[in-house]
Amino acid sequence: MRILFVSSEVFPFSKTGGLADVSGALPKSLVDLGSEILVITPWYRTLQATPPPLWIGDVEVPFDGDFESVGVGTLERDGVRYAFVGHPDYQREELYGYPDDVRRFARFTRSAPQIAARLGFKPDIVHVNDWHSAYLPLVLTHGWHLPKGFAGLPSILTIHNVQYQGSSGIEEVLYWLRLPGAFRHSYLNHFGAANALQAGLGFANRVTTVSPSYAQEITLPEYGYGLDGTLRHIAHKLFGILNGLDTEVWNPQKDPYLVSSYCCNHLEGKVVAKKHLCDKLQLDSDRPLLAVVSRLVEQKGIDLFLAASDELILKGWSLALLGSGDKKLEVAAEQLAAKYPGRMTTYLGYDEPLAHQVYAGADALAIPSRFEPCGLNQMIAMRYGTLPIARATGGLKDTITHEQTGFLFDKASSKDFLETASYAKSLYGTPEWDRLVEHAMRQDFSWQVSAAAYHKLYSATIFPLP
Ligand code: ADP
Numbered sequence: 001m002r003i004l005f006v007s008s009e010v011f012p013f014s015k016t017g018g019l020a021d022v023s024g025a026l027p028k029s030l031v032d033l034g035s036e037i038l039v040i041t042p043w044y045r046t047l048q049a050t051p052p053p054l055w056i057g058d059v060e061v062p063f064d065g066d067f068e069s070v071g072v073g074t075l076e077r078d079g080v081r082y083a084f085v086g087h088p089d090y091q092r093e094e095l096y097g098y099p100d101d102v103r104r105f106a107r108f109t110r111s112a113p114q115i116a117a118r119l120g121f122k123p124d125i126v127h128v129n130d131w132h133s134a135y136l137p138l139v140l141t142h143g144w145h146l147p148k149g150f151a152g153l154p155s156i157l158t159i160h161n162v163q164y165q166g167s168s169g170i171e172e173v174l175y176w177l178r179l180p181g182a183f184r185h186s187y188l189n190h191f192g193a194a195n196a197l198q199a200g201l202g203f204a205n206r207v208t209t210v211s212p213s214y215a216q217e218i219t220l221p222e223y224g225y226g227l228d229g230t231l232r233h234i235a236h237k238l239f240g241i242l243n244g245l246d247t248e249v250w251n252p253q254k255d256p257y258l259v260s261s262y263c264c265n266h267l268e269g270k271v272v273a274k275k276h277l278c279d280k281l282q283l284d285s286d287r288p289l290l291a292v293v294s295r296l297v298e299q300k301g302i303d304l305f306l307a308a309s310d311e312l313i314l315k316g317w318s319l320a321l322l323g324s325g326d327k328k329l330e331v332a333a334e335q336l337a338a339k340y341p342g343r344m345t346t347y348l349g350y351d352e353p354l355a356h357q358v359y360a361g362a363d364a365l366a367i368p369s370r371f372e373p374c375g376l377n378q379m380i381a382m383r384y385g386t387l388p389i390a391r392a393t394g395g396l397k398d399t400i401t402h403e404q405t406g407f408l409f410d411k412a413s414s415k416d417f418l419e420t421a422s423y424a425k426s427l428y429g430t431p432e433w434d435r436l437v438e439h440a441m442r443q444d445f446s447w448q449v450s451a452a453a454y455h456k457l458y459s460a461t462i463f464p465l466p
Pocket of ligand 1: 016017018019021293294295322323324349350351352355374375376377378
């Protein structure tokens with residue numbers, strides 16, 4: 001099977017969150033199942049690739065009512081072919097966060113068929129991810145100026161987070177993507193605005209999201225961010241497939257960022273990792289360490305964590321927070337750390353090596369998310385013998401077993417989080433804690449099962465039952 005996989009971020013080349021992890025790991029696992037994959041992603045200024053992709057020239061892309069050139073670079077790794085889309089639009093400081101983001105990614109989306117054709121790649125199916133590439137199913141169904149063999153290709157959209165939808169004006173989108181005016185009144189139109197994610201929901205042959213619980217939750221108004229009605233309407237083609245973890249990248253037995261390796265039968269290395277982390281963050285290593293590694297946004301319940309911090313420290317936890325995002329949360333986290341030297345450290349920024357060291361060195365990981373499509377955090381933590389203390393929502397609920405592999409609480413409130421963290425603290429240092437750590441570390445979060453589920457869904461999409 002030949003799969004064209006389109007994603008706005010792909011680990012290790014670019015990353016702001018879990019989407020990159022999935023886009024890095026799933027294609028590799030699909031290759032192991034015998035598929036041929038071309039991954040298309042932007043060539044960002046900050047691209048992490050040594051040596052850099054091989055520049056193969058320009059392709060002409062139908063865009064902005066005309067045709068315009070984008071550059072193409074390629075490389076191959078672990079049996080996966082990657083094509084990077086080069087354009088000044090992606091040569092900015094950050095991956096996202098600009099007023100013209102929808103236009104930037106419309107161009108990216110529109111270039112995918114032309115690039116695949118240029119590379120001689122004829123897909124059986126196209127897999128797009130989140131709003132950034134969600135216009136592609138619509139373009140494939142009805143777009144003009146597609147290379148031969150691309151019109152009508154079956155497609156799958158995976159929603160990694162329904163909160164981000166890619167809204168803009170309808171007329172602009174029709175013009176950018178070179179679509180017929182009739183689409184003003186299609187799934188593209190969400191209450192008078194163009195909505196990339198909704199267009200994907202409507203035009204993709206199948207829609208998946210990254211955990212079974214989240215697949216149900218997003219059909220409810222509390223979780224659907226205005227798309228719950230559309231999601232209920234397309235529920236017959238909506239599936240939840242749990243993400244896996246790249247167990248090569250996340251492996252305490254051979255993690256290059258750790259000073260000592262360890263496994264569930266030999267945890268001495270974890271003790272060393274904690275000492276190393278605490279020295280680095282100037283924390284007292286005798287106390288249990290509760291950490292956060294996260295984007296600092298409302299979704300992640302960081303405010304709930306901060307509201308509970310005084311009590312957590314009083315109850316005996318040390319706290320370490322690694323993340324960046326919302327300025328208000330960043331300031332509040334820094335102020336708390338200044339109040340508790342030796343007890344709490346805040347590290348603002350994105351730091352991959354430090355994240356590995358925190359997962360290994362902490363005793364528990366706080367994940368008080370308001371919603372969590374899947375979450376990789378908790379899976380990484382469990383694999384590193386660090387017990388998640390998480391809200392029972394979405395993928396957190398589907399991957400953590402309360403009092404077996406971590407701790408779950410129901411309500412998104414600092415009180416409930418604090419109560420559960422206090423209960424966890426009461427077990428720390430007992431044989432029960434050690435039992436939970438061992439059990440957590442023995443969980444299998446590898447991609448094999450999920451990749452097989454995607455493979456099955458691709459087949460069912462390409463060859464639907466009559
Ligand atoms: P989301 O995709 O919603 O941000 P996930 O839990 O699915 O959340 O994935 C988050 C990924 O980003 C994990 O691999 C996590 O380790 C990483 N991450 C988040 N914040 C940071 C940070 N400040 N520094 C390094 N890695 C981070």
